[in-house]
Amino acid sequence: MTSTSDSVVIIGAGQSGLAGAFAVRAAGMHPVLLEAGHRTVGSWPDYYDSLTLFSPARFSGFPGAPFPGDPDRYPSRDEVVAYLEKLALDLDAEIHLNTRATAVEASGDGFVVHTDSGQEFRSTRVISASGSFTNPFVPPIPGRFSGQLLHVADYRSPKQYAGQRVVVVGAGNSAIQVGYELAEVATVTLAVRRPVQFVPQVRGGRDMHYWLHTLRLDLLPPSVLRRLFRSTLVFDTGIYSNALTSGLLDQRPMFTAFEDDEVVWTDGSHEHVDTVIFATGYRPNLPYLKHLGALDSTGMPLHQRGISRTHQGLGYVGIEFQRSFSSNTLRGVSRDAQYVVRALSIARK
Incomplete structure (x- = not known):
């Protein structure tokens, strides 16, 4: 010993x-x-x-x-x-x-x-x-899915998903980054509990982390953060928000269930999906x-x-x-x- x-x-x-x-x-x-x-x-x-x-x-x-x-x-x-x-x-x-x-x-x-x-x-x-x-955390979803289901922890690159219909679950930095690069080769939707909350990567000619550091916002305790922000902040130079507004990628409210090779959206519609990737922390x-x-x-x-x-x-x-x-x-x-x-x-x- x-x-x-x-x-x-x-x-x-x-x-x-x-x-x-x-x-x-x-x-x-x-x-x-x-x-x-x-x-x-x-x-x-x-x-x-x-x-x-x-x-x-x-x-x-x-x-x-x-x-x-x-x-x-x-x-x-x-x-x-x-x-x-x-x-x-x-x-x-x-x-x-x-x-x-x-x-x-x-x-x-x-x-x-x-x-x-x-x-x-x-x-x-x-x-x-x-x-x-x-x-890795994967929230429980009713039903069973016969397509490919993985967490972002197991994702490496977009190559194997070319031509697929992909849903990325999550609204944080990893979900956005992975969804964006997948959208170059696949049809991609972000399934979110709340809309993505973007923060400009650069403000006043300086990266946002300069302001977080200078104004000591990086030190805010969790109790204050929960009151200020209801969802994860995503730092963006403009490419991610533009991808959503241009339709390269879209976001929809989180689907409610799996059914065979489909997801069931909140409006009751069913859609075939090849791969679901959880970027859920x-x-x-x-x-x-x-x-x-x-x-x-x-x-x-x-x-x-x-x-x-x-x-x-x-x-x-x-x-x-x-x-x-x-x-x-x-x-x-x-x-x-x-x-x-x-x-x-x-x-x-």
Whole structure:
């Protein structure tokens, strides 16, 4: 069993785990990262091929580690992968790859983290930073669908959908980006609960993320966000909104049911569809905390701003809207990590 008095065990070594490790190191403690995969990049290599960040490079780096290259460009998926691998190389931390956490057990005044490799790690502080990409959310839809049904987590490129009738479910950035590129080769509809809410990518000659940063809107807590916005904001240079107004792609209220190879629209009409792609988000994937009693009945962590409400010394990094609008993004995750590490340090003194 591995144990040191100043160690903090971090489950996950993607962007959230690395942010946690930098915060732990800055606090004078020893980060021990347990990563189920073989690279320190989290889920980034598994996203669709054309994915680019919606925030410019200048607002997408970790503190003290700016994104390389033109600060006003929008980095690609593969650039993010390379950036995270470089961060890990520069990080003075103990990293265990191919080591999946299987259970966290309360023990004495701390925890024992069990892994599939048989190793056990003991610490008074544990940070869960394993992300949610492996737990895509698909809402229940009445009926059965005989066509192709997938989540955007399994989508890579538009090639195989050429000539098809495709419905993309969702009104967020991924739904719009995937729907737009599919519309070049297929007939595409966005099925939405509420109309897409566009925000200009550039305002006053500056990217919107400049204003989010300058006006501190990126720090708004979830309670305020829920009052201000009823749906996800989609940053747009004009190409996505033009695609809707021009008819390249359309949006309709969410269909009500499946029936064989058809969807049933809200007006009762039936339409044949080849493929339905759900861009409906993800949920935290925390099976290793199930028996600890740290989760609610739906598997969501019981926490307040990333600090466990059930176990002293347990924290979270990388949960959507954990503390703010930018919580689970490259530009915001470090703020959350620093907050959580400070809170855990004080709690265990």
